[in-house]
Amino acid sequence: MLFLIAEDDLSSRIILQQLLSPYGEVHIAINGQEAIDLFKMSLDSKNYYDAIFLDIMMPVMNGKEALKEIRDLEKKNKLEKETYIMMVTALNTPKEVIESFYEGGCSSYTVKPVDRRKLIGKLREDKILR
Amino acid sequence: MQNFTLNSDLVNLILNSISSAIVITNENLEILFHNNVAGDLLNCKNSSDLSNILSTNDLVEKVNKLISHNDVTYEVFTSNITTLNNDSLICNVKFIKISNFYLLVIDDKTHLTQLINDLKNAKEAEEQAKKAQIDFLSNLSHEIRTPMNGVIGMTDLLAETNLDEEQLEYVNLIKKSSKSLMMLLNSLFDISKYEKDEIELNNEVFDFIELVESAVKSVDNLIKTKNLKFNYQIDKNIPEFLYGDFNKLKQLLSNLLHNAVKFTEQGYISLQVKEEATRFNSSNEKNHKILFIVADSGIGIKDEIKDKIYDRFSQGDTVMFKNYSGVGLGLTIVKQIVNLMKGEIWFESQVGKGTTFYVAIELTEKNSQTKNDDFTRIFSNINNDAHVELLEDLNINSKVTENQKNNLILIVDDNKLNQQVISNIFDKYGVKYKIMNNGLEAINELRTNKYDLVFMDMMMPVMDGIETTKIIRNGQYPEIDKNIKIIALTAFTQKEIENRYQDLQIDGLLSKPFHKNDILKLLKQHLPFVDIKNYELNESVDNEEEFAIEEVLDRIGNDKNLLKMIYQTFTQDIFKYIFSLNEALEKGDYHGAKVALHTMKSLTSNIGANRLTKVILNLEVLIEEKSYNRVNEFMNNLRIEIKNFLKVAETKIKEISGE
Numbered sequence: 093m094l095f096l097i098a099e100d101d102l103s104s105r106i107i108l109q110q111l112l113s114p115y116g117e118v119h120i121a122i123n124g125q126e127a128i129d130l131f132k133m134s135l136d137s138k139n140y141y142d143a144i145f146l147d148i149m150m151p152v153m154n155g156k157e158a159l160k161e162i163r164d165l166e167k168k169n170k171l172e173k174e175t176y177i178m179m180v181t182a183l184n185t186p187k188e189v190i191e192s193f194y195e196g197g198c199s200s201y202t203v204k205p206v207d208r209r210k211l212i213g214k215l216r217e218d219k220i221l222r
Numbered sequence: 223m224q225n226f227t228l229n230s231d232l233v234n235l236i237l238n239s240i241s242s243a244i245v246i247t248n249e250n251l252e253i254l255f256h257n258n259v260a261g262d263l264l265n266c267k268n269s270s271d272l273s274n275i276l277s278t279n280d281l282v283e284k285v286n287k288l289i290s291h292n293d294v295t296y297e298v299f300t301s302n303i304t305t306l307n308n309d310s311l312i313c314n315v316k317f318i319k320i321s322n323f324y325l326l327v328i329d330d331k332t333h334l335t336q337l338i339n340d341l342k343n344a345k346e347a348e349e350q351a352k353k354a355q356i357d358f359l360s361n362l363s364h365e366i367r368t369p370m371n372g373v374i375g376m377t378d379l380l381a382e383t384n385l386d387e388e389q390l391e392y393v394n395l396i397k398k399s400s401k402s403l404m405m406l407l408n409s410l411f412d413i414s415k416y417e418k419d420e421i422e423l424n425n426e427v428f429d430f431i432e433l434v435e436s437a438v439k440s441v442d443n444l445i446k447t448k449n450l451k452f453n454y455q456i457d458k459n460i461p462e463f464l465y466g467d468f469n470k471l472k473q474l475l476s477n478l479l480h481n482a483v484k485f486t487e488q489g490y491i492s493l494q495v496k497e498e499a500t501r502f503n504s505s506n507e508k509n510h511k512i513l514f515i516v517a518d519s520g521i522g523i524k525d526e527i528k529d530k531i532y533d534r535f536s537q538g539d540t541v542m543f544k545n546y547s548g549v550g551l552g553l554t555i556v557k558q559i560v561n562l563m564k565g566e567i568w569f570e571s572q573v574g575k576g577t578t579f580y581v582a583i584e585l586t587e588k589n590s591q592t593k594n595d596d597f598t599r600i601f602s603n604i605n606n607d608a609h610v611e612l613l614e615d616l617n618i619n620s621k622v623t624e625n626q627k628n629n630l631i632l633i634v635d636d637n638k639l640n641q642q643v644i645s646n647i648f649d650k651y652g653v654k655y656k657i658m659n660n661g662l663e664a665i666n667e668l669r670t671n672k673y674d675l676v677f678m679d680m681m682m683p684v685m686d687g688i689e690t691t692k693i694i695r696n697g698q699y700p701e702i703d704k705n706i707k708i709i710a711l712t713a714f715t716q717k718e719i720e721n722r723y724q725d726l727q728i729d730g731l732l733s734k735p736f737h738k739n740d741i742l743k744l745l746k747q748h749l750p751f752v753d754i755k756n757y758e759l760n761e762s763v764d765n766e767e768e769f770a771i772e773e774v775l776d777r778i779g780n781d782k783n784l785l786k787m788i789y790q791t792f793t794q795d796i797f798k799y800i801f802s803l804n805e806a807l808e809k810g811d812y813h814g815a816k817v818a819l820h821t822m823k824s825l826t827s828n829i830g831a832n833r834l835t836k837v838i839l840n841l842e843v844l845i846e847e848k849s850y851n852r853v854n855e856f857m858n859n860l861r862i863e864i865k866n867f868l869k870v871a872e873t874k875i876k877e878i879s880g881e
Contacts, residue, residue: 101824103791110784149820182823189379193372200371205827208779218371222424 093221094139095119098127098158099147099180104204108145108180111208115221116142124153128161135169143176143220145202148192155179159196176220178202243328245272249289251282254323263330265306279303281315285324288317295319300331360414363407370407374400409551412473416558423562427588428468430460431681432637434495437475444483445491454493460510462636462683464585467563471583474559475514477552478579482518484552489519489576498582508587515580522573531569532557556581630672631655631749634664634687635679635711644677647741661685665693668702675748677732679711687711688726695727707748766833768870771878774830782878789875792829796864799825807853812845819845829871834863 093116099105100122109118119141121127127146134140144162146155153161159177166174179192179201192198200218202211215221237244243260247253253269253276266272276282281301288294297317304310312335316327377400381393415421434456445452475493482491494515503509523531532553560567565583633644636659648655656671658664662685664676676694680687687710697704709730730744767773771785778784799822806814819842826835841856 101821101828102795103788103828104824106787106791107778107784107828110781110787111778147824149817151817182820182827189375193375201375204824205774205777205830207777209777 093117093142094134096121096127096130096134096141096144098122098124098145098150098155100150101147104147104180104206107206108211111206111211123150124155124158124161126152127158128153128165131162131165135165135171140171141175143178143215145178145180146198147180148189149182156192156196159192159198163197174199176200176218178214180204180206241329243326243330245276245326245328247324247326249322249324251277251285251324260328263305263311263328264303265309271306275303275306281326284315285317285326289319289324301328303328356414356417359410360418363410363414367404367407367411370400370404374404406551409555412555413551413558416555416562421558421562423467423470425465425467427463427465429637430462430464431456431683433468433471434475434493435637435681437472437479438493440472440476441479441483441491444480448483448487450483450486450488451490452492453490454495456495456681457497458683459497460495460512461587463588464510464512465588466583466585470559470562474556474581475516477556478514478516478581481552481556482516482520482577482579485577486518486520490517491519492517503586509584510587511582511584513580513582515578517576517578519576522575522577523569523571524573528571630674632658632664632667632673632676634658634661634676634682634690636660636682637679640679640711644741653745659684661687661690661693664690665699665702668694668706669699670701672703673706675745676706676708677711678708678728681712691726691728709744709748766836768831768833768867769874770830770832771871771874773832774828777830786875786879788829789871792825792831792871793868795825796822800860800864804857807857812848812850816842816845831863831867831871834860834867837863 095112095116095118097105097108097112097118098121099108105120105122109120112118119130121130124146127144131141131144146158148155150158159179162175162177174197176199177197179189179198181189181201182204189201192201200214202214212221237255237257238259240257241259243263244255244257245253245260246255253273256269256272260272261267264272264275266275279301281303284299284301288297295318299315299317301313301315302310303313310332311330312332314329314331316325318325318327374397377393377396381390381397385393412421434454438452438454479491479493492515494513494517496513496515497510498513499511501509501511557567560581560583563583565581567579567581569577569579571577631648631653633641633655635641635644635657641657645655645657656667656673658667660682661678664678665685667673668676678687678691682690691708691710693699694702694706694708695704707729708727709732710726710728711732729748732740732744774785774788775782778788799818803815803818803822806812806818819838823835823838823842826838837856837859841853841860844850844852844856
């Protein structure tokens with residue numbers, strides 16, 4: 093399993109990383125732009141991510157922009173299937189989540205503070221983890 | 223007997239009456255004789271035509287090759303022959319060498335070959351169509367699942383907004399419908415994976431009774447809606463923990479039960495689980511052959527469709543299709559799971575009387591199992607809706623009320639998750655309790671210590687709740703208060719319990735899945751001296767917990783090191799964020815302030831600084847509403863709360879580090 097986390101807040105980054113690390117390797121980006129760079133590298137090396145976690149609000153490039161860019165890159169590179177992308181959101185930003193679903197094509201979302209059971213449960217439900 | 227000799231007329235007659243073409247040549251392949259069939263077959267009127275035909279085809283070449291090997295006297299080969307009027311024939315040729323002559327027996331196999339090829343093609347086409355169908359199903363269900371995730375996610379969010387009763391009802395209906403659509407899509411997806419052999423068993427040590435109970439729970443509501451009688455029995459010889467694929471076994475059992483309920487309008491459904499045999503496997507572990515028997519009093523299966531019931535999308539006959547919902551994937555999946563587990567499945571059925579399905583599967587009893595396994599499993603099954611609901615219920619943030627009386631509650635339940643759920647609630651409200659895993663342990667405990675209330679699970683290994691209750695009530699142990707209050711923990715309703723165990727004297731009933739409020743209500747009712755009045759959530763800052771450490775630990779899988787890391791991050795970053803917030807506010811950059819607050823909120827909610835988070839939320843609202851004049855006031859609150867939090871947190875973090 094290979095995960096990518098894009099999150100500007102260190103504490104949220106640490107939590108996600110710690111919760112995911114038992115299941116595989118975790119790459120870290122601190123904003124959308126870094127996430128795009130890492131995603132491009134994964135395309136080059138064909139070492140694709142099994143799941144990507146994008147915080148919605150980030151400096152430099154936010155999660156929604158990163159999501160769109162990743163989907164564009166996937167199309168351009170004719171990837172067989174879309175990467176599983178989970179938006180990480182604060183509970184009071186439903187508008188952003190809705191936009192991510194319908195415009196950006198994200199796969200799911202989780203609400204901060206991230207809860208281990210909900211996160212892992214969701215990933216199992218979506219057949220990312222077995 | 224008459225003397226019999228073959229004269230040349232007779233030979234001629236015979237040669238012309240058989241259906242094969244016969245040609246006899248000399249060593250130079252000049253035709254000496256051919257029968258009429260040879261002429262007819264190759265459309266030749268005389269020997270010279272025939273000679274031409276034979277020499278222009280690959281037949282001569284092949285014959286010459288055979289002649290060149292002196293020792294060949296008999297050979298059969300296939301030859302493509304073009305007749306005089308240009309028909310292409312595929313012929314079977316027998317070559318026989320008789321002294322200086324060659325005999326060729328030619329049979330036209332054109333039609334037969336054609337037929338075989340057609341059949342082959344048809345078979346291939348069918349296989350391809352089947353594969354295409356599976357691929358289509360798999361892609362389709364995947365494609366629909368993706369937007370469905372959006373629908374379900376949005377419905378969840380929608381349900382959390384301010385809705386009136388009618389709207390909420392509609393939203394719940396959307397939820398219900400999308401959930402059943404999702405279930406259907408998942409089974410389609412599963413089927414395609416099974417058919418492509420992509421599914422593997424995911425074996426683990428699991429609690430057998432929990433398996434049965436969770437499968438039963440999945441049909442519980444349906445059974446109640448249809449007013450059917452239901453009972454299940456589990457053989458006591460079956461070990462508590464077995465090794466196998468919990469989720470697939472659960473799917474197998476619930477599909478069988480669902481199927482039974484679906485085709486039963488009145489009467490009963492029953493589930494019996496028996497141990498059929500045991501043996502030791504090559505690693506010297508005990509294998510238990512478990513027989514699951516699901517019986518119903520439904521419509522039964524007609525003889526003519528008995529072979530088809532495991533087929534995809536078949537559901538009895540088409541008439542039935544109209545009366546029974548679902549698309550008929552349930553038994554297909556059951557069959558595939560049984561195959562995967564190398565088990566057996568069979569059934570007995572009588573139209574109008576009912577059907578009984580039998581599934582036999584061998585499961586291993588692992589010699590050693592750690593508690594850790596069990597713990598991981600609890601988490602891995604947390605996905606289970608009811609449990610998630612329960613655990614979400616527990617995430618409430620409440621104040622623990624001081625508990626004056628020394629009341630003690632005994633929880634008797636073998637299911638670790640249930641234990642966890644109830645004890646979490648009791649912990650929150652400061653109620654003292656002890657946990658026992660079965661009735662026998664409970665009896666021993668009750669003989670030594672005094673309790674005010676017993677929460678007793680009905681289904682337990684070793685000694686179940688029914689037997690335990692009877693022992694307590696019959697007063698056979700004078701040291702046990704035989705009138706002690708007993709609350710039954712069960713998936714059955716009060717009425718079902720009364721019907722089932724008429725003599726069972728219980729004081730109350732707690733239905734699974736447990737809800738916090740039901741538990742609290744029972745406590746109030748039976749232990750009125752316990753003060754649990756102030757548990758309601760309050761929106762104001764004062765009622766938020768300063769540092770919800772338990773909540774955080776619960777959220778991060780009880781990882782204390784991780785908690786310390788988050789705390790460390792907090793102490794480093796909070797001031798950085800405050801700094802950028804201040805800077806933004808001073809510049810009047812309210813968008814920048816919102817971004818800073820947002821990031822800060824991630825940090826404070828991660829560490830469980832609930833009161834602080836609430837202040838930040840208030841600040842966000844103020845800025846959103848452009849009530850900038852009150853921002854300063856709240857900025858002060860923010861600073862005070864940060865100080866308070868650091869003080870409280872420092873102590874608590876030290877406490878857990880000191881352990």
